[in-house]
Amino acid sequence: MNDIAIVTPGKRVSAWVAETDPKYAQAWLASLPMADSGESAREIYQALYTLNRQEIDPARRLELMDLYVAPVTTVVNGLQGGLSRASFPLSPRRRQVADFVRQLYMEMAAGYKCTLKDLVKARFHWGRRQHYPQVSQRAMAFLGELLLRACQVYLPAPAGVWKDIHELYRFAETGEWLDVPIDPLPGEGTSPVTMRETYLRILMLALARPYQMPQGECLLVQRYLGRWAGKVRIGADLRVANPAACFLIDLGADGPPLSLPREAPAQGVSLRLLNALELVRHTHAFVSRLNKGGPARPVDVGFEALDTTVHDVLQRLTRAWGFAARRQHSRLKRKGNVSLCAGLGAIHFFMNDQKPFAQEPDDEDRTVTLPASTTGEQVGADDDQGDEAMDIALDRPLPEAVGKSQPSLPTPSELYRVDRWQIRDVSPRGLLLVGEGGTPVHVRVGELLGVQRADQIGTWSIAVARRLSNPAPGSVEMGIEFLAPRATPAAVCRHGSRQGCSPALSLPAVKSLKRPTSLLVERGLLAADEDVDLIEEGRPRRRVRILQRIERTNGYEQWLFVQLLDEQDTGRP
Secondary structure, eight states: OOOOOOOOOOOOOOSSOOOSHHHHHHHHHHHTTTTSSHHHHHHHHHHHHHTTOOOHHHHHHHHHHHHHHHHHHHHHHHHHHHOOOOOOOOHHHHHHHHHHHHHHOOOOOOOHHHHHHHHHHHHTTTTTGGGGGHHHHHHHHHHHHHHHHHTTTTOOOOOOHHHHHHHHHHHHHHHHHHTOOOOOTTOOOOSOOOHHHHHHHHHHHHHHOOGGGGHHEEEEEEEHHHHGGGGGGEESOOOOOTTEEEEEEEEEEEEEEOOOSSSOOOOTEHHHEOOHHHHHHHHHHHHHHTTTTOOOOHHHHSOOOOOHHHHHHHHHHHHHHSOOOOOOOOOOEOOOEEEEEEEEHHHHHHHHOOOOOOOOOOOOTTTOOOOOOTTTTTTOOOOOTTGGGGGOOSSSSSOOOOOEEEEESOOOHHHHOOEEEEEEEETTEEEEEEESSOOOOOOOOOOOEEEETSTTTTEEEEEEEEEEEEOOOOOEEEEEEEEESSOEEEEEEEETOSSSSEEEEEEEGGGGGGGOOOOEEEETTTOOOOEEEEEEEOOOOOOEEEEEEEEOOOOOOEEEEEEEEEETEEEEO
């Protein structure tokens, strides 16, 4: 068996002490205060760091590493809860916790990589080959968990992680144990897993465009792949009749699979073809069933969620996997600034001269003003309040939480904010923006945005946040896509009613982007074939019929509509 080219920590003497006897290590782990995730995580990290830099018999190291799996999973789940509510860029406290979670998984993966490397070097160690499948799978699984946790908070993958993942796959492929069943890790169910399945789950999650997903969706995709990743195929033959849902893997690269080139690539010893066509067809069948009113059963999709959530997740997966993402327009480097407000309520507010929304509009002046939403995030809200489990100190003290008094009844101007962002590059369909200096953005993927250019004060374009990334502490990159260059603030009411009106945005048709006239409303407000009254500034109340939903995110829904003729439209009393 050839050597394996994976990166492991160097062996050295440490001031920390770690228990190397499995019996006593198990007792020590059982004594940790697992309810205190921060303290337990600190203790576990120090022990793992020390173990991974000590000379230990590989069989004993394997036994020790397996003991750490369940406690690490427990403390990470405790820490991850605070990160799921984070806004971006991450506050110093939350950035520290996110980095710490990644380091924990790095050390877990490192322990198994050390075990594997020592087994490979022990040429005459009896029975060493029987441990190869389990150790390789464990190492790859924790590298995959590291990538998952990074994606959940839009952090980049650490250098070298993808290279090690590909190398572990190559090693298993050469040794012909890709399909050897292995007992699953805690939280991975009860069914045996294989090296091939673990590798495919990691690859397909990366190809699902995780940095374009709403927070928390990565975990749902991972569970879906745990159920259906076996429908994906990998082969050394790069020839394919139908390039749809096919991608190119370079086992020597430090990165995920890439889109299949338009011209067939030359055969190479490190190149593999990933064919996900069967999985895409299977996922599309689920979407079609949901469109017809079928249930989203957890046994089918691998996770439990609302039918609408399942539909949205699977629909995004078919788009991500079904065709290679190739840029249609070139991006140009530009410098400048834009002002952003986030959320339907905020856009309404600033587009209507900062007037509060009237839920019972006056038909005489037909004034449409904007909502003072009680769900918006307040300016200056403490991002870390109540995250006691996130108190982790490694090499620097954590900043003290500063409590800030809030008015009991905030005004709209206190609820809504405008942030300034720097333009990095532009395209006909959107912008790449950079926020720095720890700006509390309060933006999530799928959020509706109002965009005001520095040279167009008072004019708001409508966009949506498509992608987030945290390349460095205190900095966040956001890719936005324009929906319309302008919009008309509006209200949507039940037909013939003066009460219960809700804010909406009426978007004009954009021929250059092939987008028809549409309505933007809060999620769950409208349904297809429903008749409502549409009220816009300076226009009579109109009766319209809701037709087809164009898009649904966690932040809004976009609907096509058509005007209907009735008494008001014809001028009759």
